[in-house]
Amino acid sequence: MSKLVEEFNEYRTKMNEVILSKDNLVMKRLWNLDTNTYEEGALDKKTKEMLGLVASMVLRCDDCIKYHLGKNHELGVTTKEVYEIFAVANIVGGTIVVPHTRRAAEYWEALEENGSAK
Structure with a gap:
């Protein structure tokens, strides 16, 4: 793995465990709501993860971008589709999104390079 x-992935897992170990009901509910939001519904998981990636890019959250890129990779999103997602995010968010697109492209390349699904 790259x-x-x-x-x-190691840092995210470690810190999620720390946060959830504090047994805060609101944080647990937030994590649960987030998980359930991306479950199959009127929209399929792949579409929801694509939407999550666009939103994360427009909001300029690099950790969120990496997370959603990993999920998109797991769900079989192609490089061609990812670059269309990047295009939508840049049109919606403007040129301020370009630096995040660079880091997103780097992370996607790392996922593709190793066939990583995380």
Whole structure:
């Protein structure tokens, strides 16, 4: 697995465990709501993850972008589709999104390079 992908996943897992171990009901509910939002519904998981990626890019959250890129990769989104997602995010968010697109492209390349699904 790419070092970039591995480091992100390890840190995210470690800190999520720390946060959830504090047994805060609101935080647990937030995590649960987030998980349930991306479950199959009127929209399929793939579409929801694509939407999550656009929103994360427009909001300029690099951790969120990496997370949703990983999920999109797991769900079989193609590189061609990812770059269309990037295009939508840049049109909606403007040129301020370009630096995040660069980092997103780097992370996508790392996912593709290793066939990583996380």
